[in-house]
Amino acid sequence: MGGITPSARRLLHKDYTVYLVLGLGVLFVVVFLAYPLLRTVLIAFVPNGRELSFSNMSLVNFEKFLTSNLYRRSLINSFYISFAVVGLTMLIGVPMGYLVARVEIPGKHVLLSLSVVPLIMPAFLGAFAWIILLGRNGALRYVFERVGIDLPPIYGPFGVILAMTLMYYPFVFLLSEGAFETANPTLEESAAVMGARLPRILRTISLPLIIPSIAAGGILIFIRAISNFGVPAIVGGSTYVLPTLIYFQVNGFWNLHAAAAISLVSVLITGGALWLQRYIVSRREYETISASRSKLHIHRHPVAKALAIVFCWGVVLVSLFPQFTLIVMSFFKTWNGLWPRGFTLSHYLAIPKFLSGPIKNTLILATSSSLGAAMIGTLIAYVVQRRRPPGSAVLDYAVMLPFILPGIVVAVALLSSFSSGYLILRGTYWIMIISFVIRRTPYVFRSVSAGLTQLDPALEEASILSGATWFQTFRKVTLPLIFPTLASGTILTFATLLTELSTSILLYSAKTRTLSIAIYDSVNDGDYGLASALAVVLFFTVFAVTYAINRYTGKSMAASFRIG
Amino acid sequence: MPDLRYERVRKVFHTRNVEVVALNDVSFVIFEGELFCLLGPSGCGKTTLLRCTAGLERLDGGRIYYGDTDFTAIPPFRRGIGMVFQNYALYPHMTVYDNVAYPLRIRKLPRGEIDRRVREIMELVGLPGVLRRNPSELSGGQQQRVALARALVYRPRLLLLDEPLANLDAKLKVYMRTEIRRIQKQAKVTTLYVTHDQQEAMAIADRLGVMEGGVVRQIGTPSEIYDDPANEFVAGFIGEMNFFPARIISWEGDKLVVAVGAAQKRKALRAGIKAFGDEVTVALRPEHLRIFPSTSGEGVFKGKVRVVQFLGKFVRYQVAISGDAGLVEVDMPAAVPGLQEGDEAVLDFDPRDMLVFYAGERVA
Incomplete structure (x- = not known):
C-alpha cells in the first residue's frame, strides 16, 4: 500500500456511514428538542419583553402563581380535576374489570372491543358531544329535568370531569381486567380453602395483588388529564386549567415568557408523577402470572350476572353516547330539547369545501410527520440499543421527554425558539411537522426499542462477519425484522396525528389550518351541525386506520390499548 | 503460513464501577488448518477471546495477527471470518437458500456462481434439498448445518464456532461434533471452537486451550491435557x-x-x-x-x-x-x-x- 500510513489505512477501512446517518438523528433532537426546551426554561425566568440575559433573570413569572387569582385557580383546578378523573376512572374501571374477568357475561368480546372506542375518539370531540347532550337545551338535560334531577352546568369542572372520565376509564378497565384475568388462581383458591369468603378474598388477596399495576395506570391517567388541552378548551368555560392558561397567555397576549413559566410548572408536575409511576412499577414485585393453566373461578350466580351485565354494559353504552350524538347531530339542523329537528345533508355537502384546505393539510402533515417520527425514532432507538455510545442514556431520556410534555408546551418551546432569530418557522408547515415529529418520536422509539431488544444482536453480527457493511446489514437484516413493529407504530402515529389539537392550536396559520382546528372553530362558532359532520368523518377515518392496523398485527383492539 | 497469533491480548469490561479483566495478556498460536478448542468454565473469557478475534469486541491491549496481517486494524466486515453462533443466528425472514447465499450476494458474485457454491456447500454439510424452506421449519441439527454452511460458503480464512452444540440434545451433540470435525477437515479451514463441555472439546480438538479467569492455563493435545496437566486447575477441570x-x-x-x-x-x-x-x-x-x-x-x-x-x-x-x-x-x-x-x-x-x-x- 505504498505511501499510505497505517492509521490512514485504518481510516479507509472503516465504515463511517453509521456515524453519518446516526448523527442526523441526534442533530434533529438537539436542534428541535433540546435547544427549544432549554430556551423555554431560560425565558421562564425573564420578564416579558426583556432580553434573554443573565442580568434580567427573576422569578417574576412564577410569582404570579401566588399573586394572580387566575393562576392560582388554574393550578388548583388542574389538580382537582385530574384527581377527580383518576378517582372516578378507578371507581368505574376496577369493578368493571373484575366483573368482566370473573363473571360470565354474554358478549364479553364485543364489550371489550366497544370499550376502546372512546380511546380512539379525540378528547375535544367527546367534550363537544357532551355539550350537545347536556348543554342548556341538551336532550339528556331535558330528560334529567323531567325526573327532577338538577345537573350542574356542563361548562366548568363538571363537564371537564365527565368527558375525561368517560374517555379515560377504559385504561383502568382494560388494565384491571387483564390483571384479574391472568391472576394466579391458586392464590385465591388457597384462601378459600382456608375458609375465607368472597369479600375477604377480594379485600385481602385479589385487590392487593393488582394494586401496583392499577396505581401505575392511575398515574398515567393523571398525566394525561393534567396535560389535556382539548377538553377544558371546549367545555371549561371560565374554568381555566394549566394548558388553557398557557393558551390564553400566548393567544391573548403573545406572552411566551409567562407561558414558559406555566409550562415549566406543568412539566414539573407531570415529571414528578412519572417518577412516582416508575417507582411504583419498579417495586411491583408480585409475580401474578400463573404458570399453571388451572382455571380461574368464574361466577355464574344469576344475581351476579345481572349486576355485571347492567353495570358493564351500562358504562360502555354511556361512554358511547358522544359517538352516537355526533352522528345524529351531523344530520340535523338543530337539537334543542329531546329530539333533533330539521333533517339535512347540508353539513356533509359542505365538506368538499374543506378538501383543499384543512383536510389536505391534515393528510400532508400527518403523513410527513409520522414518516419523520418513524425515521428519527428508529435511528435513535438503534443508536441507544445497539451502539450504546457514551451519553446514550442522556439521548434515551431526551427522546422520551416529549412523552411527559403536554402538547401545548412543545408548541410554546418551538414558538419561543423559532419565531425570531436565525431560523424563523412560525406559521409554516415545517414548525407543525417538527412539533408532530418531536411529540410522536417517543412512541416509535419505544416500539422499535422493544423490537430491537427482542432481536438477537447475533443476527446483525453474523451479517457483519459475512462481509456486509453497517448499512447493508441495517437494510437487509435489521430493518426487515423490525419492520412489522415499525409499520404498526408509524400507522398508529399517523392515526393519532389526524386528530392532533393541543400543539397545532398554537402553531397553525391560515395556510396550515388542520381538520381538528376547523372543527374546534366550528364548535366555537356554534355551528354544531358542520362540526359534527366533520367530526364523524374524522372519527371514522381514525377508527378505520386503527382497526386495519390491529388486523395487520393480529392484536385485538382491546389488547393494543392496554397500558401499565 | 497464515497462523493465527494472539499477542498479549487484553480486554477489560467496565460494569458500573467494577473492572473485570476478561482477558489478561493472552498469548498463543493457532496453526493453519487446525481445529483449536478453547475450553473453560463460564466467565473464563473464552467467548470474549472469540469475539475479539471476530472484531465484535475491541481489544484494550495487545494484537491479533493472521500471518503478517494485523487483524486488530481491520474492521470485522473485512476480516473474512466465518462464524457460527450459539443460537445459529439464521435470518428468520429469509429462506435457507437466501441465508446461505447472503455472504455471496454481499460480495456481488454472479448468480450462477452463487447458485453453484450454495449447492456445493449444502452438499458438504450434508443437507441438500431444504433450500426453499424457512429456518424455523428445520430441526436443531439441521439449523446447525445451515449455520455452518453460511459461515463456510465464502471460503473464509478462519472459522469461529461459539458453543455451537449447546442447544442440541445429548445424542445429536455426539453426532454433530463428529460431523463438524469432518466438515472442518474437508474445508481445510483454521478453526477456533469455544465450548464449556470438556468431553466435546476432547473429542473434537486437534489441540485445546484451557482457560480460567482470563488466562490460558494450558495448551496441548487432548491426551497431553488429560494425562499431563500443568496445574491443579486443569487437573481438576478435565476429567x-x-x-x-x-x-x-x-x-x-x-x-x-x-x-x-x-x-x-x-x-x-x-x-x-x-x-x-x-x-x-x-x-x-x-x-x-x-x-x-x-x-x-x-x-x-x-x-x-x-x-x-x-x-x-x-x-x-x-x-x-x-x-x-x-x-x-x-x-x-x-x-x-x-x-x-x-x-x-x-x-x-x-x-x-x-x-x-x-x-x-x-x-x-
Missing part, C-alpha cells in the same frame, strides 16, 4: 481427579519422596523445577487408584466404602477415608469380591500415576 494433602520427605537430585496417607511414594521431579516448600498436593484419577478389602493387607489410605455403583464398563467405589471430609472415587474394571457398602477397605496406587502440585503448579 475426574482425587486430591490428597501430602508432605515432602526427601528430595535428592530429581527424585522426590512424598508422604501421602500412611505411605511414602517416590516420583521423578519435572525438569526445571527449583526450590519449593514442604506442603504439596497429590492428585490421582479414579482409574489410577486400586481398592481391596482391609483384610488383604496394608495400603496408602484406609477408609469405609460408602457407595458402590455399577457403571457398565467399570465399577465405581466412593470411599470415606479417615481424616478427610470428602469422598475418594475409585474406578475398578470389575467388582472387587467381598467388598460391599459399609465395609472397611484400603486404597493403593502406582507412584508413576501420581501427580504432585505445589501452590497450584505441577512439580512432579
Whole structure:
C-alpha cells in the first residue's frame, strides 16, 4: 500500500456511514428538542419583553402563581380535576374489570372491543358531544329535568370531569381486567380453602395483588388529564386549567415568557408523577402470572350476572353516547330539547369545501410527520440499543421527554425558539411537522426499542462477519425484522396525528389550518351541525386506520390499548 | 503460513464501577488448518477471546495477527471470518437458500456462481434439498448445518464456532461434533471452537486451550491435557481427579519422596523445577487408584466404602477415608469380591500415576 500510513489505512477501512446517518438523528433532537426546551426554561425566568440575559433573570413569572387569582385557580383546578378523573376512572374501571374477568357475561368480546372506542375518539370531540347532550337545551338535560334531577352546568369542572372520565376509564378497565384475568388462581383458591369468603378474598388477596399495576395506570391517567388541552378548551368555560392558561397567555397576549413559566410548572408536575409511576412499577414485585393453566373461578350466580351485565354494559353504552350524538347531530339542523329537528345533508355537502384546505393539510402533515417520527425514532432507538455510545442514556431520556410534555408546551418551546432569530418557522408547515415529529418520536422509539431488544444482536453480527457493511446489514437484516413493529407504530402515529389539537392550536396559520382546528372553530362558532359532520368523518377515518392496523398485527383492539 | 497469533491480548469490561479483566495478556498460536478448542468454565473469557478475534469486541491491549496481517486494524466486515453462533443466528425472514447465499450476494458474485457454491456447500454439510424452506421449519441439527454452511460458503480464512452444540440434545451433540470435525477437515479451514463441555472439546480438538479467569492455563493435545496437566486447575477441570494433602520427605537430585496417607511414594521431579516448600498436593484419577478389602493387607489410605455403583464398563467405589471430609472415587474394571457398602477397605496406587502440585503448579 505504498505511501499510505497505517492509521490512514485504518481510516479507509472503516465504515463511517453509521456515524453519518446516526448523527442526523441526534442533530434533529438537539436542534428541535433540546435547544427549544432549554430556551423555554431560560425565558421562564425573564420578564416579558426583556432580553434573554443573565442580568434580567427573576422569578417574576412564577410569582404570579401566588399573586394572580387566575393562576392560582388554574393550578388548583388542574389538580382537582385530574384527581377527580383518576378517582372516578378507578371507581368505574376496577369493578368493571373484575366483573368482566370473573363473571360470565354474554358478549364479553364485543364489550371489550366497544370499550376502546372512546380511546380512539379525540378528547375535544367527546367534550363537544357532551355539550350537545347536556348543554342548556341538551336532550339528556331535558330528560334529567323531567325526573327532577338538577345537573350542574356542563361548562366548568363538571363537564371537564365527565368527558375525561368517560374517555379515560377504559385504561383502568382494560388494565384491571387483564390483571384479574391472568391472576394466579391458586392464590385465591388457597384462601378459600382456608375458609375465607368472597369479600375477604377480594379485600385481602385479589385487590392487593393488582394494586401496583392499577396505581401505575392511575398515574398515567393523571398525566394525561393534567396535560389535556382539548377538553377544558371546549367545555371549561371560565374554568381555566394549566394548558388553557398557557393558551390564553400566548393567544391573548403573545406572552411566551409567562407561558414558559406555566409550562415549566406543568412539566414539573407531570415529571414528578412519572417518577412516582416508575417507582411504583419498579417495586411491583408480585409475580401474578400463573404458570399453571388451572382455571380461574368464574361466577355464574344469576344475581351476579345481572349486576355485571347492567353495570358493564351500562358504562360502555354511556361512554358511547358522544359517538352516537355526533352522528345524529351531523344530520340535523338543530337539537334543542329531546329530539333533533330539521333533517339535512347540508353539513356533509359542505365538506368538499374543506378538501383543499384543512383536510389536505391534515393528510400532508400527518403523513410527513409520522414518516419523520418513524425515521428519527428508529435511528435513535438503534443508536441507544445497539451502539450504546457514551451519553446514550442522556439521548434515551431526551427522546422520551416529549412523552411527559403536554402538547401545548412543545408548541410554546418551538414558538419561543423559532419565531425570531436565525431560523424563523412560525406559521409554516415545517414548525407543525417538527412539533408532530418531536411529540410522536417517543412512541416509535419505544416500539422499535422493544423490537430491537427482542432481536438477537447475533443476527446483525453474523451479517457483519459475512462481509456486509453497517448499512447493508441495517437494510437487509435489521430493518426487515423490525419492520412489522415499525409499520404498526408509524400507522398508529399517523392515526393519532389526524386528530392532533393541543400543539397545532398554537402553531397553525391560515395556510396550515388542520381538520381538528376547523372543527374546534366550528364548535366555537356554534355551528354544531358542520362540526359534527366533520367530526364523524374524522372519527371514522381514525377508527378505520386503527382497526386495519390491529388486523395487520393480529392484536385485538382491546389488547393494543392496554397500558401499565 | 497464515497462523493465527494472539499477542498479549487484553480486554477489560467496565460494569458500573467494577473492572473485570476478561482477558489478561493472552498469548498463543493457532496453526493453519487446525481445529483449536478453547475450553473453560463460564466467565473464563473464552467467548470474549472469540469475539475479539471476530472484531465484535475491541481489544484494550495487545494484537491479533493472521500471518503478517494485523487483524486488530481491520474492521470485522473485512476480516473474512466465518462464524457460527450459539443460537445459529439464521435470518428468520429469509429462506435457507437466501441465508446461505447472503455472504455471496454481499460480495456481488454472479448468480450462477452463487447458485453453484450454495449447492456445493449444502452438499458438504450434508443437507441438500431444504433450500426453499424457512429456518424455523428445520430441526436443531439441521439449523446447525445451515449455520455452518453460511459461515463456510465464502471460503473464509478462519472459522469461529461459539458453543455451537449447546442447544442440541445429548445424542445429536455426539453426532454433530463428529460431523463438524469432518466438515472442518474437508474445508481445510483454521478453526477456533469455544465450548464449556470438556468431553466435546476432547473429542473434537486437534489441540485445546484451557482457560480460567482470563488466562490460558494450558495448551496441548487432548491426551497431553488429560494425562499431563500443568496445574491443579486443569487437573481438576478435565476429567475426574482425587486430591490428597501430602508432605515432602526427601528430595535428592530429581527424585522426590512424598508422604501421602500412611505411605511414602517416590516420583521423578519435572525438569526445571527449583526450590519449593514442604506442603504439596497429590492428585490421582479414579482409574489410577486400586481398592481391596482391609483384610488383604496394608495400603496408602484406609477408609469405609460408602457407595458402590455399577457403571457398565467399570465399577465405581466412593470411599470415606479417615481424616478427610470428602469422598475418594475409585474406578475398578470389575467388582472387587467381598467388598460391599459399609465395609472397611484400603486404597493403593502406582507412584508413576501420581501427580504432585505445589501452590497450584505441577512439580512432579
